[in-house]
Amino acid sequence: MARPEPDPVLSPFRGILRALGEVVLPGPNALDQAGWEEAEAIMEAAVAPRPPSVKKQLRLFLRLLNVLPLLTTGRTLGRLPEKKRASFLASLQRSRLAPLRRGLWGVRTLLFMGYYNQEAVRNEIGYRAEPGGWAVRSGEGVS
Amino acid sequence: MKTVIADVVIVGSGAGGGTVAKELAPAAKQGKRVLVLERGPRFQDQELNGRETEMADALYLDAGGFLTADGAMTLAVGQAYGGSTVVYTGTSLHAPGRVIEEWNVPGLDHADILKRSRKYAEENNVHSLPAEELNDNNNLFVTGARAAGFTPEQFPVNVKGCRGSSLCNLGCPNGAKQGTHKVQLPLAEAAGVEVVTRADVVGIGDRMVRVRIRPKPDDGLGEPSEWEPGEYTVKTDGVVLAGGVLGTSPLLLHSGFGSRLPRLGHGFTCHPAFILVGEHPAPITNDVGHPKSFFVDRAVEERFVLETCMYFPFVTAKNLTGFGPDHARFMGAFPRLQMILVLACDKAIPQNRVAADRSGAPVVHYTFTPPVVDALTAATRAAARIFMAAGADRIHAPLADPPVLERGEAEHIDERIHSRHFLPGTVSVSAAHLMGGGGMGRSGQDSVTDAWGRVHGHPWLRIADASLFPDSLEINPYLTIMALADRVAEGILEEVT
Numbered sequence: 279m280a281r282p283e284p285d286p287v288l289s290p291f292r293g294i295l296r297a298l299g300e301v302v303l304p305g306p307n308a309l310d311q312a313g314w315e316e317a318e319a320i321m322e323a324a325v326a327p328r329p330p331s332v333k334k335q336l337r338l339f340l341r342l343l344n345v346l347p348l349l350t351t352g353r354t355l356g357r358l359p360e361k362k363r364a365s366f367l368a369s370l371q372r373s374r375l376a377p378l379r380r381g382l383w384g385v386r387t388l389l390f391m392g393y394y395n396q397e398a399v400r401n402e403i404g405y406r407a408e409p410g411g412w413a414v415r416s417g418e419g420v421s
Numbered sequence: 422m423k424t425v426i427a428d429v430v431i432v433g434s435g436a437g438g439g440t441v442a443k444e445l446a447p448a449a450k451q452g453k454r455v456l457v458l459e460r461g462p463r464f465q466d467q468e469l470n471g472r473e474t475e476m477a478d479a480l481y482l483d484a485g486g487f488l489t490a491d492g493a494m495t496l497a498v499g500q501a502y503g504g505s506t507v508v509y510t511g512t513s514l515h516a517p518g519r520v521i522e523e524w525n526v527p528g529l530d531h532a533d534i535l536k537r538s539r540k541y542a543e544e545n546n547v548h549s550l551p552a553e554e555l556n557d558n559n560n561l562f563v564t565g566a567r568a569a570g571f572t573p574e575q576f577p578v579n580v581k582g583c584r585g586s587s588l589c590n591l592g593c594p595n596g597a598k599q600g601t602h603k604v605q606l607p608l609a610e611a612a613g614v615e616v617v618t619r620a621d622v623v624g625i626g627d628r629m630v631r632v633r634i635r636p637k638p639d640d641g642l643g644e645p646s647e648w649e650p651g652e653y654t655v656k657t658d659g660v661v662l663a664g665g666v667l668g669t670s671p672l673l674l675h676s677g678f679g680s681r682l683p684r685l686g687h688g689f690t691c692h693p694a695f696i697l698v699g700e701h702p703a704p705i706t707n708d709v710g711h712p713k714s715f716f717v718d719r720a721v722e723e724r725f726v727l728e729t730c731m732y733f734p735f736v737t738a739k740n741l742t743g744f745g746p747d748h749a750r751f752m753g754a755f756p757r758l759q760m761i762l763v764l765a766c767d768k769a770i771p772q773n774r775v776a777a778d779r780s781g782a783p784v785v786h787y788t789f790t791p792p793v794v795d796a797l798t799a800a801t802r803a804a805a806r807i808f809m810a811a812g813a814d815r816i817h818a819p820l821a822d823p824p825v826l827e828r829g830e831a832e833h834i835d836e837r838i839h840s841r842h843f844l845p846g847t848v849s850v851s852a853a854h855l856m857g858g859g860g861m862g863r864s865g866q867d868s869v870t871d872a873w874g875r876v877h878g879h880p881w882l883r884i885a886d887a888s889l890f891p892d893s894l895e896i897n898p899y900l901t902i903m904a905l906a907d908r909v910a911e912g913i914l915e916e917v918t
Contacts, residue, residue, distance in 0.1 A: 301744065301745055302744040302745065303744075303745075303749070304745075304746065304748075304749030304752070304753070305746065305749070308749075320474065323474075324474070324484065324486075327484070328483075364745055367744065368743075371743070371847050372822075372844065372847070376491070376493075376845060376846050377846075379844060379845075379846035379847045380491075380492040380493065380845075380846035382847075383492075383846055383847060383849070384492070386744050387739050390735055390738040390739055391474065391735050391739075393738075394473075394734040394735040394737075394738045394752070395472075395473055395474045395734075395735050399734070400734055402753075403734060403752050403753050403755040404704075404753075404755045404756040405708055405733070405734050405755050405756075406708055406709070406756075407471060407586065407587045407588055407708035407709065407733070408471060408586065408588075409469075409470070409471055409584070409586045409588065409594035409595060410584065410586070411583075411584035411585035411586040411587065411595070411709055411710070412554075412584060412585040412709055412710065413584060415585075415706070415709045
C-alpha cells in the first residue's frame with residue numbers, strides 16, 4: 279500500500295480523476311470505493327517525488343481537461359455523460375496539439391498505474407509472475 | 422565538507438564502472454585507493470520482490486518514468502549497486518563488425534572489442550538457455566518468425582541458476598543474473614576497491630570530485646551508504662566517468678566542460694522501442710520463464726530489431742494505445758498474450774542530444790526522424806506477421822488506428838499499419854539502450870574522447886560507459902560497454918602500476 283502524501287497534488291482533483299477513470303479504466307465500476315482510495319494513494323505517491331514544475335503542469339492540465347469540453351458541449355468533463363466523455367478523450371488523443379496528447383497520455387498512465395498495481399486487479403487479469411518461477415508454476419515449489 | 426584522497430575515482434558501477442573497478446583490482450592490491458561512487462543503493466536479493474511500482478521506484482531513475490524534454494519518450498535507467506545491469510534481461514551480444522567500422526574511430530578495431538567482450542561473456546556466464554527452459558511466449562516467436570520468413574536467433578544471456586521468475590527488469594529476486602553486481606564488483610571489493618553507494622556526484626573539477634552522500638530514507642529499501650551522509654570532496658589523480666548516458670555528459674556540462682568540448686552531449690541514440698501484443702485463443706506460458714530469449718535482426722536491411730519480451734501489468738497497460746473497453750480486453754487476456762518489442766536502429770543527428778538543466782539534472786532532446794518512424798513501421802508490420810503466423814487471433818499494434826487488428830485482416834497489414842499513425846505523445850515509445858554524448862573520435866572538434874576513453878585535453882579524466890558510442894550500436898550494448906571499459910582500465914593500469 280502506498281504511503282499517504284502530506285502535501286497532496288491529486289486529491290483536489292479527485293472528482294475529475296474519477297470521471298476520467300470511469301472511461302479510461304475497464305468500465306465505470308472497475309473500482310469500488312476502497313479500490314479508488316488505493317488507486318489514489320498509489321497515484322499520489324508516484325507524483326510526490328516529481329519536481330514542483332511537473333506538479334504544477336499536472337494540476338494545470340487536469341483543470342484544463344475539465345473545462346475544455348465546455349467549448350464544444352457546454353458542460354465540464356465531470357458533467358458529461360460517459361459516452362461523450364469517452365469520445366472527448368478519444369478526440370484529444372488524436373489532437374493536432376502535441377501538449378494535449380502528451381497530457382492525456384500522462385493522466386491515463388497515472389490511472390493505469392493506480393489500477394494495475396492493485397493486487398486484486400493483477401489477480402483478476404491472471405498475472406501470476408513470482409520469484410519462484412517455474413517451480414512454483416508447476417506446483418513443486420509451493421510452500 | 423570532508424576531504425578524501427584517492428588514486429582513482431570511478432563514477433558509476435554498472436557495465437562500465439563495474440568493469441573498470443574489477444580490472445583495477447591489481448592496483449588496489451598494490452595499495453592504490455580505488456573508489457567507486459554509485460548513486461543507487463546496494464540491495465539484497467530478497468528485497469527484490471517483483472512488485473512493479475515498488476521495484477521501479479527503488480531501482481530506476483524517476484521510478485522508470487524519466488521523459489525526454491518533449492515528453493514523447495520514456496527512458497529507462499537503472500540506479501543501484503551494479504547500475505542498469507541489475508535491471509536488464511542479461512542479453513549479451515557482440516558488437517557487429519560493420520557498426521564498429523562505421524564508427525570509424527582511429528585506434529579502435531572490431532577484433533579488439535570482440536576479444537575483450539568474449540572475456541566478459543565467459544566471466545559473466547553468458548550462454549544460451551536450454552530448450553526446456555524456454556516458455557511459450559518465446560517459442561511462439563520462433564514458430565511465427567520462421568513461418569513469416571524471418572530468421573530468429575537465440576539471445577545468449579548471463580544467468581546462473583535462473584528459476585524463470587520472468588522478473589528480470591525488476592531485478593532478479595533469485596540472484597541469477599550475472600551483472601556487475603554479482604561478478605565484477607564483488608571481485609573488485611575483495612581486492613580492496615571501495616564501493617560507496619547513495620553517492621551523488623554533483624560536480625567535478627581538475628582532479629577533484631564533489632560528492633553528496635544521501636541518508637537512507639526511513640522506509641526505503643537497500644542498505645545505507647558506506648559513508649556518513651554529507652558533503653565530500655575527493656581529491657584524486659584520475660577520474661573515470663561511468664554513470665551512464667544520463668549521468669556522464671550532464672555532469673561534465675554542469676561542471677563547465679562544455680566550452681572546451683563542443684561535442685559534449687551530442688550523438689545521442691537510444692533504439693526507440695515499443696511493445697506489440699498478440700492475443701492467442703488459449704493460455705500460454707508468458708509470465709514465467711526468461712522473458713527475452715530470441716530476436717530477429719533486420720538492422721542492415723530495414724533498420725529494426727524485434728525481440729521477445731514480457732512486461733508487467735502496468736507497463737503493458739501504459740504501452741497499449743488507447744483506453745476503455747478495447748484496452749481492457751487485451752489486459753484481461755493477460756495469460757493469453759504474446760509480446761514482441763520492436764526497436765528502431767536510430768542514427769546520431771544534431772538535434773538529438775543530452776544536456777543538463779541549471780541543477781545539473783539530465784535533459785534529453787530527441788526528435789523522431791522519418792527513418793526512425795519508417796523503421797518502427799516496418800518493424801510493427803513484421804511483428805504483426807509473426808503474431809498472425811504464430812496463431813494469434815488479435816493484435817494490438819500502436820501504429821494502426823484503431824490499434825486492434827483481427828486475424829481476418831492479415832492481408833491488410835501494410836494498409837492498417839502505417840507511419841501516418843505515429844503520433845508522438847499518443848504512441849508509448851520507450852528506450853533502454855541509451856548511447857552517446859561523450860563519443861570517441863579524433864579530436865575535441867569531432868568527439869569528446871579518444872579511442873581509449875581519454876577526454877580530449879584532460880589527461881586525468883576518462884569515460885567508460887555507453888556515452889563513448891559515437892553512434893547507435895544496433896544491438897543490446899552491455900558487452901560492448903564492458904569491452905570499452907576494459908580498454909579504459911588497461912590505460913589506467915599502465916599509468917598507476
